[in-house]
Each structure stands twice: as C-alpha cells, then as structure tokens.
Amino acid sequence: MSEKENNKEIENIETQISESLNKQETVEKKIIEDIKNEPLTEKENTDSSKTTVSQPEEDKHSETLKENPNIDYSQLTELELISELKSIIHSKPVQQIKDTVEKIKNEFNLKFQEGLEKNKEEFLSEGGNIIDFYYTTPEKKEFDSFYYHYKDKRSTYYKNLQKDQKANLIKREEIIEELKSLFNAKENTSTIYKRFRDIQERWFETGSIPRDKYNTVWNNYHHHVENFYDILHLDREFRDRNFKQNLEHKLRLIGRAEELTKEENNSKAFRELQMLHKMWKEEIGPVAKEFSDDIWEKFSAATKIIHDKRNEYLKEQEKAAEKNVDLKIELINNIASLTENAKNKGHQTWQNTIKKVQELRDQFFEAGKVPKSKNKEIWNSFKEATRNFNKEKNAFYKAQKKEQFDNLAKKKELIKVAQDNKDGDDFETLTPLMKKIQADWKKIGHVPRKDSDKIWKEFKAICNHYFDRLHSQKDEVNKEELANFEAKKTFLESLKSLTLEGDHSKDIATITSKIKEWKGLGRVPYTKKNIEQDFNKTLDTLFEKLDVDKKQIELIKFENKLNSFVSEEDDRKLKNEEFFISKKVGEIKNEIRQLENNLLFFKHVKDNNPMVKDVHKNISKQKENLNTWIEKLKKVRGIRKG
Numbered sequence: 001m002s003e004k005e006n007n008k009e010i011e012n013i014e015t016q017i018s019e020s021l022n023k024q025e026t027v028e029k030k031i032i033e034d035i036k037n038e039p040l041t042e043k044e045n046t047d048s049s050k051t052t053v054s055q056p057e058e059d060k061h062s063e064t065l066k067e068n069p070n071i072d073y074s075q076l077t078e079l080e081l082i083s084e085l086k087s088i089i090h091s092k093p094v095q096q097i098k099d100t101v102e103k104i105k106n107e108f109n110l111k112f113q114e115g116l117e118k119n120k121e122e123f124l125s126e127g128g129n130i131i132d133f134y135y136t137t138p139e140k141k142e143f144d145s146f147y148y149h150y151k152d153k154r155s156t157y158y159k160n161l162q163k164d165q166k167a168n169l170i171k172r173e174e175i176i177e178e179l180k181s182l183f184n185a186k187e188n189t190s191t192i193y194k195r196f197r198d199i200q201e202r203w204f205e206t207g208s209i210p211r212d213k214y215n216t217v218w219n220n221y222h223h224h225v226e227n228f229y230d231i232l233h234l235d236r237e238f239r240d241r242n243f244k245q246n247l248e249h250k251l252r253l254i255g256r257a258e259e260l261t262k263e264e265n266n267s268k269a270f271r272e273l274q275m276l277h278k279m280w281k282e283e284i285g286p287v288a289k290e291f292s293d294d295i296w297e298k299f300s301a302a303t304k305i306i307h308d309k310r311n312e313y314l315k316e317q318e319k320a321a322e323k324n325v326d327l328k329i330e331l332i333n334n335i336a337s338l339t340e341n342a343k344n345k346g347h348q349t350w351q352n353t354i355k356k357v358q359e360l361r362d363q364f365f366e367a368g369k370v371p372k373s374k375n376k377e378i379w380n381s382f383k384e385a386t387r388n389f390n391k392e393k394n395a396f397y398k399a400q401k402k403e404q405f406d407n408l409a410k411k412k413e414l415i416k417v418a419q420d421n422k423d424g425d426d427f428e429t430l431t432p433l434m435k436k437i438q439a440d441w442k443k444i445g446h447v448p449r450k451d452s453d454k455i456w457k458e459f460k461a462i463c464n465h466y467f468d469r470l471h472s473q474k475d476e477v478n479k480e481e482l483a484n485f486e487a488k489k490t491f492l493e494s495l496k497s498l499t500l501e502g503d504h505s506k507d508i509a510t511i512t513s514k515i516k517e518w519k520g521l522g523r524v525p526y527t528k529k530n531i532e533q534d535f536n537k538t539l540d541t542l543f544e545k546l547d548v549d550k551k552q553i554e555l556i557k558f559e560n561k562l563n564s565f566v567s568e569e570d571d572r573k574l575k576n577e578e579f580f581i582s583k584k585v586g587e588i589k590n591e592i593r594q595l596e597n598n599l600l601f602f603k604h605v606k607d608n609n610p611m612v613k614d615v616h617k618n619i620s621k622q623k624e625n626l627n628t629w630i631e632k633l634k635k636v637r638g639i640r641k642g
Contacts, residue, residue, distance in 0.1 A: 073107040078139040081108045085146050094153045118394045169209040179224045226286050243288040257302035266313040269306050321371045331364045335385040408447040422466040485524040519563045532564050581633045588626045595619045
C-alpha cells in the first residue's frame, strides 16, 4: 500500500471515529438531561453497603413503581380494592407493581378475614361443627380471579425474560468471539474498524443478560476492546486523539458525578450515578494508561461521597423507622386496651370505641415504615389487635341483636294481648290490664331498628282505640253523675227541713227510708263527694232529736257509711274498714281479758267493794262495746262477700 493510500485510509478511520464519538457525545448529553428531568421512581435500596451498576435495559425489569400517596388502601371497600387491583394490572408494567399489588391483597384479605370470623362465630353459636364451616363471597372470588391473572401474567413475563436473557448471553458471547477474531483479520485497517464499530453497535443493542453473568461477560468484552485498540495499527497521533476524546467524555462524567455530590435528593443522585457508571463502562472507550487510574480514582471518589451521603440518609431513615416501631406498638396496645375496656359495656361505649379504634388505625398507617426485620412482626400484631377488636365488637352486636329479637317477641305478645282486649266492655277490669301492658312495654328494651317504628305505631293505635272508648264511656257516666249530684242537692235540702213525729219507731223507719232513698240516687262526681259528709251531718242532727238506743243509731249510721263506700265502688275503703274493725274487736277482747284477770286479785274481796264494782261495770261496758263492733264486722264482711 502506498503512503498516499495509507494516509487516505487513516483519514477514513479518523472520520468514522469522530462520527462515532460525536454521536456518542450527543447520546451522552441526552441521557444525562433525561435523568435530570425524569421523575424519581426509584425505591430505596436497603443494601447500601455495595456500589451497584445496572446493566443496560435493567430498569425495564425493575420491581419498583412509585405508589400513589393519595390512596389509603385501608379506607377502601372490598369492591374499591378490586377496582384498584384491576386498574393497576391493566395499566402498569407487571414487573413494576408487585409491592402495590401485595398491599392491596393484604388489605383485602384483612377485610375478608373480618367477615369470615364474624360468620364463623355465628355458625358455631348456632351449633355448627367447625369441620363443616365454609365461607366465601362473590367479592372474594372476583378478587382472587384478578390476583391469579396477575400472578400468571407475572410468571409468564419472567419466564420470557429468563429465556431472552439466556439468548442475549449467547449473542454477547458470540459478539466477543467475533471481536477476538478481528485480531487475526487480514483486511485493511479501515474495513476492520468498520467491523469493530458494527460489533460495538450490536453489543449496545443486545438486551440484558442474567445478572450473575454480567460482570464476567462485561470484563471479558472490555478486555478485548482494549486489546483491539492496542493492536490497531494507527499512527500514534490518531491514537492519542482517540484516547483524548475518550478522556474528555469521562472527565465530563466525573464533572457530573461531582455535581451530584451536592444533590439534596439522595435517591435521584444515586439513580443518575448508576447511569453514569453504565455510560463509563459500556459506551466510552479506553483512555491513555497514564490517565486511566487517576480518572477512575476521581470518579470513584465522587461515587463514594454519593454513597456515603446515601448511607447516612438511610441510617437516618432507619432511626426514624425504629421510632416508628415504638409508635406502632403503642398504637397496637391502645387498640387492645380500648377493646378490653369496651367489654360488657353498652352500645354507646362501643360506638365511641369504634370511632377511636378507626383513628388509631389511621395513625398506624400514617406512621411510616418500620425496619424490614420487624415489619412482619408489627403487622401481625396489628392484625391480631384489630381482629380481636372486631371479634369482640361482633360478639357484642350479635348478643344485642339476639336481645333485640327477644324484645321484639315480647312486644308482639303485648300487642296480641292488647288487641284481644281493646274492644272489651268490662272497663273496670280491662283498664288496669291495659295500663299494666303499657308499663311492661316501657320496661322492655330496644327492638331491631327496622321493626321499631312499625310495632310502636301498631301498639299505640290499639291503646288509643281502647282509651278513646274508655273516655267516651266516662263522659256518659259523668253526665249521669252530675244529674245524681243535682238530685242529691235537692234531696238534702228537703231532708234538712224534715220534721219528726216524735214516735221513735216511725221516726227511725222514716230516717231509714230516707237513707235508702239517698242511696238510690246513685254516684256523684268524685269532685262532688263532699255532699256525702253533708248528708251524714244532717243524719246526725236527726238522730240527736231521737231518744233511742245509741247502739241502734250507731249501727244505722255505720250501715250508711258502708253504703257510701259501695256507691263509690271503692273496695279498698271496705277492705281497710274490715281491717280496722277486726283490729278493734281484738283490742276490746284483750281489754276484757285483762279486766277479768284483774278480778282474780280481788277474789277474797266482797262484791260490794267499790273497786270491784268499778271493774265489773267496766267489763260490762266493754262487752256491750264488743257486741257493737262485732255487729259492724258482720255487716262489712257481708257486703264484701255479697
């Protein structure tokens, strides 16, 4: 080859390299700019002790997705959780939704478990065998269907990914072998360099490979790239220029890495650093050996600062997470305490407790993360506390529900009794019964809300029907009693002007006849009952004019008194009168017995002794008095029995 041809070939290679580097610089600027402007979607890597550099396309398979901070899955219903699961499965890459799907699943299972426990308690309380218990819901079946679809879709994705990565590994190994073959190529330098550029492009275009093979394969490729540059027969000036351009690109990466050391968002800085490392290793060629170690140390120094800042940030996050452990344990204990305090209490206490427990649940979910090592333990304790709360709450309302149904049965029985008697005419008997039914109704507790208004209206209508009839009947009676009162007033005026004839027998017969006539005039209103006292006073005046046996007069007056009780239909007064007379008879008998015992002390004393005579006289008086009271007792008992 002539010198002219050789120079021409070198110029062609220089042009190719220049174009390649310019293209590489443009791509490099765009990638960095895209990273700066890209929303942060990376999840913190808890293993901060290692510097990791992703292989190309690795982000496509990342198991991370920024969650919507406005969604509190604990506040969603089962149907809303199903809708959320369905939406995220159909709208997001399956490899990026694992954490979100699991959160939705855990919350759905928690709600489903509450329903399962409630139904299991009811099943067992009704005598069921736990072996026979089975519970599911249409919502559970629908959720499981979507979840199984997600699992199948995810499994298919990773099977295909694994298959593709194995195929890519074979391609990259073939590319390395092809690169090695350039060392023995017989073509001219320009042709060899074109083949080298083609190999580079195919290397960049080849997708990801298994993670455990990445470093080995990359180191192998990079080793042979450096060897290619070593054996490429270019003049020293061109090689220096090529290395210089690579150095400039790597210095720009170092500059950007040093800028990232001042970035406040540690996650964003770490993510961009990952991309800078990929560009350093994958897209920019070697530099002169005298600069190689120096620039790597600078790049590593900036990398270390970013990693140290991130590690410090993660330590602070870990401290905050430890504090969250104490806070969440306190919240769990408060839920348990509220549950214990609400036992054996009433509806209002449980309503207040439900509200407070919901507030504690909200605080638990708002408290932030806990260390991964304690997350399962804390979560299980929280689920146990809330499950126990729901168990006690459901047991209370189940018992209350049973009590309410028992109360409903009792009230329906009262309605039946009231219904059977609402049209009865024996008001004297039925009125106390209806009042007792009303009193019993008030003593019975609550009934199910859906029945409360209905049975109250039914009961109220029956009672109103009866008491309206009672009041109507009383209005008629009151008219009659007022007429009786007017008649008794007229009769009393005529009685006051009655003139006795002086014949004891005829006068007593006349007075007795007047008493019977008075009795026949009937009852008067309760507010006018004092007319009976006026009548008795008038009788006393008439009896005083008679010179007759006092016992006879007293018995006539007593009989009139009893008749007034009868006319008032007041059995209580008759009963009290019988009790009083019985007691009086007993007292007189005791008095006579005591006087007769006293005479024994005077058995040797003559009967004409003044003291003895006085005792005998007293005994005779008491016996006469006793006979009067016995007559009264016979009369009152006769009336009560009759």
